[in-house]
Amino acid sequence: MFRTTIQPRVSETDGVGHINNTTVPVWFEAGRNEIFKMFMPDLSFDNWKMIIVNMNIDYIGQLFYGKEVEVLTWIKQIGNTSLVLYEELHQDNRLCAKGTATYVNFNHTTQKPEFIPQHIREQLEAHLF
Template identity: 60%
Template sequence: MYKTIITPRVSETDAVGHINNTTLPVWFEAGRNPLFELFTPDHDFAKWKMVIVKTTLEFTGQAFFGKDAEVHTWVERMGNSSLELYEELYQEGRLCAKNRAIYVNFNLSQQQSEPIPEKIRAELNKHMREANEY
């Protein structure tokens, strides 16, 4: 599992005092930075590989300004060219949201998917979600 600490900003807080619901997808994306680095180590968008094709967000509690949040990111499934991520957001030990995201390893210049390279696959396997984590 990858762990990412998020420090909420005032601008992410809405009028009712909690983190706005439009902010959480951005926080989950921040938790994917280590994966982006695996696929495009030089961060060159002309060679970017990870293309999101689906995301499903479930809110389970409120998150607030003034307290760090933690994003946990697992690889749940890997196909030939795609991977499904399972993510959770915690604040003060409370589960605030769950998310699933599906990405495809995509060649932008050829406009087609490509198999996930074995070296990347081996690293992703280290972050697979175990059956006891359900």
């Protein structure tokens, strides 16, 4: 599991007084940085591999400004060329959102998916849900 702490910003708070629902996908993405580094250690867009093809989010409870949010990210499934993540957002020890995201290991030059290399697969397996 990967753990990332988010400090909510005032700009992410909406008129109803809670964190806007459009912020949650951005926070989930912040929890994926260590996974991105497995595929692109220098995080260079010149050789970016991870293409998101699906994302689903369940909003469980409200999130608020002024309190840290913890993003928990696991590997749910590893395919030949893709992987599925399972993610959760917690605030005050409450589950506030959960979701999945599917990424494809993609080669921009050939415009085709590529097999996930064995050394990366082994790193991913260490974080299975």
